[in-house]
Amino acid sequence: MYISRGMSIALAVAAIMIVSIGLAYSMWSQTLKVNGVANTGEVDFATQNGSLILLDACGLQPGYGQSGGYDWNASYYPQPGAEQLSPPEGKDVGCTNVTLVDTDGDGDYDALNITLVNVYPWYYTHIEFKVCNDGTIPIKIWRVQVDGQYYYELNEQELNQGVEVDLNNDTSPDITIWWGDNFGTQLHPGQCADISLDLTVLQSAPQGTTLNFLVLLQAVQWNEYSTPTPR
Numbered sequence: 001m002y003i004s005r006g007m008s009i010a011l012a013v014a015a016i017m018i019v020s021i022g023l024a025y026s027m028w029s030q031t032l033k034v035n036g037v038a039n040t041g042e043v044d045f046a047t048q049n050g051s052l053i054l055l056d057a058c059g060l061q062p063g064y065g066q067s068g069g070y071d072w073n074a075s076y077y078p079q080p081g082a083e084q085l086s087p088p089e090g091k092d093v094g095c096t097n098v099t100l101v102d103t104d105g106d107g108d109y110d111a112l113n114i115t116l117v118n119v120y121p122w123y124y125t126h127i128e129f130k131v132c133n134d135g136t137i138p139i140k141i142w143r144v145q146v147d148g149q150y151y152y153e154l155n156e157q158e159l160n161q162g163v164e165v166d167l168n169n170d171t172s173p174d175i176t177i178w179w180g181d182n183f184g185t186q187l188h189p190g191q192c193a194d195i196s197l198d199l200t201v202l203q204s205a206p207q208g209t210t211l212n213f214l215v216l217l218q219a220v221q222w223n224e225y226s227t228p229t230p231r
Contacts, residue, residue: 041135042135043137043220043221044133044134044135045108045133045134045135045217045219046108046131046132047109047110047130047217048129048131048192051129052100052127052128053127054098054125054128055125055127056069056072056095056096056125057097058096060092069092070089070090070091070092071088071091071093072085072088072124072126073085073088073089073123074086074123074124077122077176078176093118093119093120094116094119094123095116095117095118096114096115096116096127096199097114097115097117098112098113098114098127099112100112101113101214108134110216110217111215111217112127112214112215115210115211116199116210116211118210119201119205119211120201121201121203122201122203124198124199124201125198125199126196126198127196127197127198127199128195129195129196130192130193130194130195131193132187132190133189133190133191133192133219135189137222138187138222139186139187139219139220139222140185140186140187140220140221140222141183141184141187141193141218142183142218142220143227144217144218145216145217146163146215146216147165147213147214148214149165151179152183152227153227154177154179162178163176163177164176164202173202173204174201174202174204174205175201175202175205175211176199177199178198179195179196179197180195180196180197186222195217
């Protein structure tokens with residue numbers, strides 16, 4: 001069969017196109033295999049054991065510590081913190097006991113079990129402790145749970161960073177809590193923050209009752225921090 005020059009060129013072009021299509025298909029159909037390892041970080045914090053300081057701890061001997069082992073009186077309530085206090089008057093009636101608690105079983109203390117023993121109206125106490133970032137991701141202190149109620153801040157204008165808490169559910173507040181302004185504080189791995197709270201027993205607290213409640217601190221990774229929008 002005679003093949004003209006023009007037909008030869010056309011056949012050659014067709015052959016090149018077929019080869020090109022074949023190459024393109026083979027390129028698109030190849031599989032690229034990549035092996036990799038992703039290490040995830042850990043959000044973890046703990047109340048530092050041994051960092052707990054109490055102004056009026058149970059079992060203090062007379063003459064011990066700042067208070068001399070005696071009770072402090074919130075004479076100028078509702079002024080906050082030290083502004084409301086009068087010095088001890090040599091009375092050792094009530095006391096404060098605090099136990100660190102691991103609520104989730106991970107080996108880190110994340111809560112304080114606070115017990116106010118034989119206290120009375122205007123009894124005042126102060127609690128200090130350290131919270132440390134034991135994880136590998138920066139965290140922010142997010143919120144605190146007091147007696148089952150969550151707070152993203154403890155701020156009441158009249159009480160200037162204080163909130164009244166009803167511990168026995170009789171619709172009357174039993175204590176006022178002032179909390180250091182640590183909400184939103186960022187802690188990098190290995191960093192710690194000093195946290196403190198002040199407690200004052202109110203006139204409406206029940207007589208002859210030991211006041212006990214749990215304070216649970218929660219933190220989140222630094223870029224997940226948010227607070228509810230006030231309604």
